[in-house]
Amino acid sequence: MIGSPDVVAFTKEDDYGQSNPDPWPALPEEFSIPLYPPVDSNPWSKTSYAKFTKDFILISEFSEQVGPQPLLTIPDEPKVCGTFDLNYFSLRIMSVDYQASFVGHPPGSGYPRLSFVEDSRVVLGDSKEGAFAYVHHLTLYDLEARGFVRPFCMAYVSADERKIMLQFQELSLRFSQASECLKAGNRRAFAKELQRKLQDLEYTHSVLQREEGLQREAGPQTRYSAHAVEKANELANVEKSIYEHRDLLKQITSYHRRPREDEMEEDEEGVRRRPSYTPQLIRAKSAKCFDKRLKTLQELCDERFYEASMELLKETERSFRGDLCYLHTCRLDRALRKKQTLTNFLFEEEVCDNNEDEVIIRPFCPVNHSVESSTPLDGTAEPFSETSHTLESELGPGESQLESSPSDHTLETQDSSEETKGSYSSGNSRTKQPHYLDTVKSEVPDLDSDLTPDHERESSSEDMETTVGDDEGDNGDHTPMSLLEPNGECEETPVEVCESDLLLPIDTTCCMAQDGFIYEDLSVDIAAESQHNTSAQPPQTLVVNQEPQALHLLQDHYTVGSPSKSSGLELPVGQHADSVSRMSVEDGSDCTMSASTGSDRAVSPIGYAGVVTLRQKKKAGQGALRFVRQYPFAMQALWCLLSGRTLVVFGEDEGRVRKLVSALALFVPGPGKCAERVQAWMSGPFSLSDIYRWKLIGLQRVTSPVGSSTLYSLSRYSRYISILDIDQKTLHCPPYRGQLLSNMANHRTYIRRGSTYFLHLQSMLCQLAAKAFLLTFTHHLHLPVSSEEGTEVVQGRRHCFLQEQLGLGEEDSQILLYLSQLITQYYLQPPTESCTAPPCFFFKYTTSVLYKI
């Protein structure tokens, strides 16, 4: 069936590996950058003729009525696709249909059989459109569809072929998850539908039987009338139909549990939990019309599963933003940062300690099956004691399930595709499984709460032999992804949704390296939003993909970059752009930067609010750039922060102070995970402990007599602090004449964008941290080499190292010495260990001078 000439040959992993050998074999693999082939001299040549601006995910279906048609795109906005013809592309991707999903009456079987088919994955390109796509085909069951199946496909569409090829593994992994989630939801919905249909049929059957009985009573003369024969035929048809549906139901419910012996008792349990449903009479001439409405994708799936899978896809889209180079750089960055655990606390994000690397090589398809199939087993076997499961009991059925893979029930075509896919799976898949399951289990929200209402309404207990289709009583099909779904409380408080997102094992384990921050990002951003305008945010924005407008709203909350811009590095457009302009006028800054800065409110969460995210940091980069350009003494202020002298930002207007504090927080070494060393806003006098605890303080200037005590404390502790007065635009701090920071705080910098400046800063700070690391761990700079050396010699050597080898002056050395102190302390007393000793506070007795603008 694969007819497209453009289908890219991607069958085996090593095919690709051969075509692109590692240029530096000496480098560890995670550090190698895949180079563009030399012929590809123009990096933009590829995207130039694509008709869409950024990558997107397209979901299409092959409708039995109208043929291939696009259903939705992620992100769902018209701008994304531009002039790109989705209909045409849907046709292309659906025409690569794969496995001739056979349904119907197989030879030798009396009843129609459902085929449990594997998804297929393929990469295809359309050179004319300049589009390449990873296409993931799947089928969903629909009772009303032809052969009970509805073919769908999800495609990741990009203009960059290499991006797709290089990310194939992960795309495949992520799409498989989404697909499994969809299919699980679909099985639930399908079983439910079947059950209802069965009830309808049985009801109809009983009605017909009654009618027949009445006829029989009425007299023998009517027994052989045409009407009676028709009735008898109808009854026979209904009976047959009942058997067929029962068989289908058995098939669908036995999807996971075929090897289990104790199926019967489960069923008995299941029967008790059956919801009440009023059966309806089915007319004999059921509407088999061609114009019947087909179920939408949403209707085909259980609601929660649908949402979860959409969430997964969105997440996928988010994490693949940016070009290949960016993705690689991010991954590289993380890999490098993981190597430098000792100095990361200074300026870098915390790297989560997950096994992302292993995830990358993680096999996708068969494992997912086993995950999926083993979890439900537990759920149905012991639905009331979920948490009491041991690891073994979870693993055992999973394994056996894996062996009796669903491909038994498919034809040869599936088997062959199974083989192909199997080649991607690595051997250690099985070993990872327990851990994975374990984490899933441990963090599963109490599913029993779902169950309890069902025990109560165990009223109608008919002799139905099915369980799975039950409304909520069944948690059999709970894939890990299903945990994504917002539960009751979460819908009211958006923050919690994201918090739970953060906790999800599936996310952290299955996402690739670069997207770790996105989770945090998301949560805090939303947390921030919800803090400030909870009322403004309607809870329904969480209900994914209802209306296009709702999605637009979502876009603001859920995206990392601005959705309208193409680059992943783009700063987001703030929601309150008007306040931005006001700010910049007030600050008197040259408004050459792009208008993309947040409002005061968006900046404010730095503080005790939570984890400082990359997004906030980028935003802060904007503020820092403005500060550097605006104040000629910015360098001195930065020096104070970097050399450990507490900086007090003193001003009247809370918004401005907070904004500046969050900008300057970038320069606070070791700010702590939640910026514990930064206090964005305080009023009233402060004490030594405040200076001691916080390295950057926003302080309110009060003109009333109350303010005099603040002034008193400022003057009293002036030796420990530097004071940046943003109303009078002065800085009171020790003089700094060094050169080290001139690159970082260049008043006449050519950098115009906050995100660029942030990256520039990152590199400079990283350099500083590296030097400090060197200083800290160079033995002879701290200890005598021989026994006759005194401390003066060592001191001299250290001095020499700083001055001559690093070329640092007195004041610049202070920065390194301070950073080195922090590293030493961190090494001696990692923050994870509990420590009762209070922290040390270093200072120097030096005179301060007053800088004016």
Add this chain to the structure above:
Amino acid sequence: MLRWILGGREAQSSLEKSSVLCIGEEQPQNCFTELQVLKGHFDIVRFLVQIDDFRCASAGDDGLVLVWNIETGEKLQELRGHSQQITAITTFVCRSPLTAQILLITASSDRSLSLWDPDTGNRVQTISDLQSSVKCLLVLERLCLCLSGGEELCVWNKDFQLQCHQQNHSDTGIFVLIELPKNCVAAAMDKEIVIYRLTVSANSSFSLTDMHHLSDHRDQIRALINVNDNIFATGSHAGELILWDAIDYNILAYEHILWEESQSASEIRVGPSKPSEMSIQHLCSNGKLVLAAVGCGLYVYSVLTKTVVAYRKVAHDSNVLHTMLLSDSELMSCSEDGSVRLWEIQDLPLPAEPASAAGFFGLLTFGRGSKQTGPPSKKVFDVPNLKMLELIGDLIGHSGPIQMFVSFKENGLVTCSADHLLILWKNGERQSHLRSLALFQKLEESGSL
């Protein structure tokens, strides 16, 4: 300084008036460049006592006694038991032939005495329902005895058994006790010093005999210290400093510190100065020098020459509460103004060059007020070898009066204050070096080196 930030003219002048002495932020001789804030008390911390080289105990009005490791700043023990404020604390070394165990004795307003083991935090002994609260404690290590003074003077052995006691007839009671040679103790009560002799009878029972009453002070005695084996010193509320012979109890020297004379030359003085301005709050000595905290000034007196060596009338903005002689030339004082100041006794520039002297003073950032106290002082005392008390550093951190401090030499300095905090001041350079050592040690242990 900081005028720009204070803005108003009034604030500026008040600042200049209050900062009698301002050293500024450049303090090259001040080695305390690192601090740790020790939190744990809930009320004024009044007492600090050094237990050994790395431990110290603090006690205060909350009745708590906390034991600290001053190397790390960790709180080691919390000794709870007293229901009211602590009035006296001292260490008690119990020497057995093999070991020397250090114990802590505390007295509280709840009229109880407790003996603590600072290693375990256990209360070893306790005596409650005393007739009156104990105001001072004295340990006679030689005899393994402890004396408690208040309205009565009691003698306890190391098991806290009362050996003997002496009722006092003064209303104020004994507020300070020192040990004198020949088994004598001196007790200061009101304007009198009473010398008691402790005698051990044949059946090893003790008795106290009232030997002498020295009543040469005209005002209440505020401080009583041992200077050396032969001399002890007392200071009174009226500014009298008397050096006594410790054996025959004669007055060796009598010095009446009267700031008025130094001020009489200046026009700013209005009326006689209040007695508190010349009250001797605290005395300390290193055997050769006696340092008296007089009002908010400092006064260094040489025992050998029986003359004043150096003095500064306004050393702090407020009353000086505790002083210490670090060496023959360096001293430290703390005050109600919340600062600790480090002083150096420096030679004055030659008196033959008054012009340069004035310039010297000017250079050293003297305030307007203190400039007048410098040169006239020479006239007052007319001592050729009068030296200058120069401020070389100050420690600012507490927000309340600093009650006391204890120095651990190079390991640091602990201050306690009414703001419920203790601050551990350290030499940053030294600490940094120590941390580096620890770092490489840890590296070595983990096998990374």
